[in-house]
Amino acid sequence: MTALTDLSLAAMKAGLAAKDFTARELVAAHVAAVEAARPLNAFLVETPDHALAAADAADAALAAGNAGLLAGIPLGIKDLFCTKGVETTASSKILQGFKPTYESTVTSKLFEAGAAMLGKLNLDEFAMGSSNETSAYGPVVSPWRAEGSTAKLVPGGSSGGSSAAVAARLCAAATGTDTGGSIRQPAAFTGIAGIKPTYGRCSRWGVIAFASSLDQPGVLARDVTDNALVLEAMAGFDPKDSTSLNVPVPHYAGALSADLRGKRVGIPKEYRVEGMDPQLVKLWEDGVAWAKDAGAEIVEVSLPHTQEALPTYYIVAPAEASSNLARYDGVRYGIRVAPEGGSLADMYGATRAAGFGAEVKRRIMIGTYVLSAGYYDAYYLKAQKVRALIAQDFERAFQSCDVLLTPTAPTAAFELGSKTADPIAMYLNDVFTVPASLAGLPAMSIPAGLDAQGLPLGLQLIGRPLDEQGVLNAAYALEQRAAFTAALARWW
Template sequence: MSDITDLGVAALRDGVAAGQFSAVEVAEAFNANVAAAQDALNAFIVVTPEKAVEAARAVDAKRAAGEALGAMAGVPIGMKDLFATFGVQTTAASHMLEGFVPQYESTVSQKLWDAGAGMLGKLNLDQFAMGSSNETSHFGNVISPWRRPDGKAQLTPGGSSGGSSAAIAARLAPAATGTDTGGSIRQPAAFTGTTGIKPTYGRCSRWGVVAFASSLDQPGSMGRDVTDCAIMLEAMAGFDPKDSTSLDLPVPAWTASLSADMKGKKVGIPREYRADGMPAEIEAVWEQGIAWLKDAGAEVVEVSLPHTKYALPTYYIIAPAEASSNLARYDGVRYGLRDLPDGAGLQDMYAATRAAGFGPEVKRRILIGTYVLSAGFYDAYYTQAQKVRTLISQDFARAFEQVDVLLTPTAPSAAFALGENVDDPLAMYLNDVFTVPASLAGLPAMSVPAGLDAQGLPLGLQIIGRPLDEQGVLNAGLAIESRAGFTAKPGKWW
């Protein structure tokens, strides 16, 4: 049998249920991998080996007693440190929340624990989920397990869910939670040769998730393959009365309905995504994806999403505006960091706390957001951006009158080296050019690995679906996955 840590969610769950190995054996194997890689990769902010073993013992006891096991039973996972976890520090990778220990559990994490999953630890991310490279964390950069052939440069695992993607790619966890505001599940998945899905906005509860931009944030699942993402998403999703944006709908049986057969389906190729200066390797992998879906029986149709070019500027008005409002709560009074200089008054404390607690990227976005919401500029920027967001949603609605899903690249390049774009915010923001439009429209979208570039680094393809059609997205992803035969993994150097 292969090493336990080479197995994904489905294989681990089924193996535990069949008695091939115990849940405790699984937890201990992954705990050992986490401990061995932590200094090199910095994927976790907090490790909780005891939590993984405790959940595993409960699963083994249930199996021994002949009780029914949950959909994630015996599967230890990484939890992005944006999800509140009872009794375990939750920081959003910020000094502002360092030392904050919630006395409650996020809805998504509770659903996963109820399904039998265990927690290996809290995963590193870009601070408050603001970033595309995992270089803004107060707790240091996450290092991708992937390397270029010369092995010199440290590469980004993507962001903001970089700890999640690095942990899965390095076999530190079989799966992990992520959150996606403008591409923070899909882009890291593409950079690390893993799979990740952002469901329809409202499918997974945001209650207990540290807020960035409330009309965009959406939890999702990340794993080794499409099936693992479907299993985990089923466990995470569902109505939550504590979240006013939660959809009061039953959770479909996505896993049971998985099919790689695309006969009778139409796949749209948005002409506006063929950006000027697109690298030839990205173009080539996109064409390969089109060929795979044709082979699966799909008809390919070119469609137009005319407002695509406005998506990125629209996002970088709306998201910072919501962030500036959400992050106003971190004032040094109620929880988190308090910086109180000698003789300081209340206003001085606010200023000192926020200056010390937030990193440069978070401050940049708060400033942008405050500016676009200010009295003189609200209509010129924020109101206009909301109108354009509506136009972008209408573009998608018109396209989905003709096709079932859309196929695009996930990111405009393979993973870049840490430090390459850190001094150029605009270059960094362009990483989200293919993922942001679906976020603005609240659509389900996923990234699946499709191949390697000339330097042996992973490239991903993105599937975007109609609202609530996660099944269509998963099935198209499975069709690509089954034809791509992607088995590459990073060579172990840590």
């Protein structure tokens, strides 16, 4: 019999419905897996009591015939989502010990659907990073290893705890947040699927903010079907979030189709960057062939402002971060460092110096600089104008195609510590994912192959606003043809 932790989320639902096992048995197997995988450092807080109580409630609901969409399904929650009574730190020392008195809208929806929370997942501090190495509680270690090597690899970031936990079979799926690629890039690095929905599709209420005009909750799971199921449960209008979109949520999983006949898949020529890894080029070509095989027409499109996307993002996002993080001052919540005999300003400075890590301080300083008098027009205002041009590029491209196909990340996962000394090299990990974030578009990464070292590589699908179904369907078609079945060799 297949181990319960090896089942897909859809298979777990089917097994529970068929009474092949109980929700308590399913959750208990995952609780044990989480405990055994502590060397990965994926979970910051484990909540087995919460998970088992939800499992018992799910068993009762299943017996009564009124179970929710995710009844008894074990999930991991990125530690950016506020969870009532459970420590929520955003992987920062400055929020150490903070236990919210309220529940985020997304987690509320998931719990209402019957999901069982196994714990809170590690991330880059305040979601600022591409490798999960900026966490104040230590880096997450990818469950993958290159062939013939014992070197530890990054799981991607900022949702590295989420990607590692799903890839290591510690949970059926996990929440993530995507500001510039923080769901899609980790998914690509760990051989799983991840979707960032349209900005406003999932509520940001109760999600600790990094860059408010970019942050968007989403899902990381084993495959496209599992992503569709969780997204359906967590999406929807929220009157507490002024950016939430008041539109119906489709039945994503029920409408999945791998038939792309009549659809046009666009290939943006600007994504063929200089010095691109030939293995990635070949994978992209394979993706084009798979789309054709599914019945799609392939068209070349142009996104002329693509090369400006990364510098634009690294002006807009830090500017918003410098404003959002001003609230962490040692007064209302989190740690307080008060020098003896010092002033209120001294306490602010000492608390922030002790509480924030190097990357967060770097981005606060960049953001404060570009918003300062004399530089606002030269940097921030200009970046916002370029952001509008990037969105217009996508609007024009979607006049001739239904979905875009690109690589997800420029490389496979790299070794821990190999890029921490070079922030620019780290930022370049987001080169393919940032444009869709700036435009607020739905985008998804699916595992599509392995590089020469046996490490996963991903392909990205980008869709029109609110067309998550189109993105999911295109991803589903490619997923079937890629037939990615690479398995992890357990080492922890």
